Amino acid sequence: MTLPFTYRPIIERPSIEWPNKATVAVYIGLNVEHFLVDRPSTSIWPGTADLVPDALNYGWRDYGARVGIWRTIESFDRHGVRPSVLLNSDVAAHYPQIIEAGRQRDWAWLAHGRTNSVLHTNLEPDEERRVLTDVVDTIANAVGRRPRGWMGPGLTETAHTPRLLAELGLDYLLDWTNDDQPYELTVPGLLSVPYSVELNDLMLFGNQGTSGPEFVRIVRDQYEQLRKETNPSGRVLAIALHPFVIGQAFRARYLDEALAYLAAQPDAWLTTSDEIATHYRKQISNWSS
Template sequence: MKEDPGYYDYWPYENRPKIKWPNGAKVAFWVAPNIEFYELNPPNNPFRKPWPQPNPALPGYTSRDWGNRVGHKRQMDLLEKYGIRGSISLSTALCDHHPEIIALCKERNWEFFSHGIYNTRYTYGMSESQERDMIKDSIETIYKHTGQKCAGYLAPALSHSENTLDLFAEVGTELFGEEAGFYSCDLFHDDQPTPIHLRSGKRFASIPYSLEMNDTIAYLVQKITPRRYGQELKDNFDRLYAEGAESGTIMCIPTHNYQVANSHRIKAYEKALEYITGHSDVWVATGKEIATYYLDNYYDASLTDINNKKNRYGIR
């Protein structure tokens, strides 16, 4: 085990090269609905129990199934109303189980990125080849069902190995060259994109996905009220919008249909979306669009700046 994951360098949030988003936007805004499949009878993983009760664990399973049966369409209608294309964090087995949901997303030209195969299959304990196989299966499944070359990754249930980002990038290259496997949502260390060190040396970025704005964290961990969540979204946006005048920032709302699309929560969410998209200098984008723009325009300048500061101050 390592003291530090080694994926990125310390890089202070001041005096960085200025990021300018398209059309002078201050904030790149993206919404990442997780569309997940949780199993009723998942196999045991020695490092993490899927459910608190013995299988069949109805409370958890059924609420997530609600997200697919009811919640997904509600959020989809809402995002459409505010001109937002979702970036889907996808349990790729859902392509097999619920192709109707995939079809609705495809019709709207939404992005799909990999969130593993099932959200009840954890990376913990996998050998490197097992994790590589799982990631490859997920990217191939997305391509087969949507024609998209998967650009991003969020590990299933945020379960990682030391090699997760390396493996994702390598499998992307193996399947589709530089067109796949170039951004990660797994790191929460910044409000701007950052270059990621990989053993392959591939050009790869971390795109802020925000655990803090994640509805499941807000509702299941922090247990805040829907109206409070709506206010936190606005507060988060206000600060990133103001700072974005100095250098472009990113705001992400990661959502789960079984949380945010509930009838008592969706109104507060809608108000926040209305507020955010009602500002002029917001680039409403997808994860892949942001990552591509960053890699094409600011990745090199970021690396140079990071290296200059590293050479000047060093690291103990």
């Protein structure tokens, strides 16, 4: 298999300039997902993950849609943050109230497969085309516009996914978490936009036992280091959040603190992944003219 990108180190690229002389483009990747009750998925304790029903783990995940998302929305509203929503298309049928809340706030919407209980793997091209078409059309009908970006469930793809996404009119993806800047993929018209599996609440709080104050410090450290590196070229800071993790009551104040810090930075551009892709395309056009 050939990778959908070529190697180009960050020291050998044209300079990226963000709007209003910002140095770091910051966006929140908010995972809004639906899980199947009879399939194992993301678990807080693997000991019951293969049971049907798995009340322990399913209930933990389901907290996000029932409670955590609404607490998280309050934080976003306080700090003027429009998240980039990584949306399972099944959410449209199961949690229409979340869709309506996002429509009212003009969230950015990205396709994130049907459900995070099924990885986007082992699909023949024709079958994958049908799956992707259904996901994109379902999201478009629910939110009122077609998604531009993609992130696979569990950041999974097949060898054909980028090409098929481009055929459907999508213009960027988040699956390849290998950079602090957007870059062009080898599929014409398709970009990679940075995402993070490290600055990610599921990894930090779940796998590494990070505390709330440590989370705030990590966000600050990431921002301050990227800002130092922006001469001469801008960077992207992506924060990945899951409502069943960051939406827990005892973590709410720390999300607030992290967002307050970022919103107060005069050289931060608080934006969406859609807007990052759009502005980067303008940069490409300027470089070639």
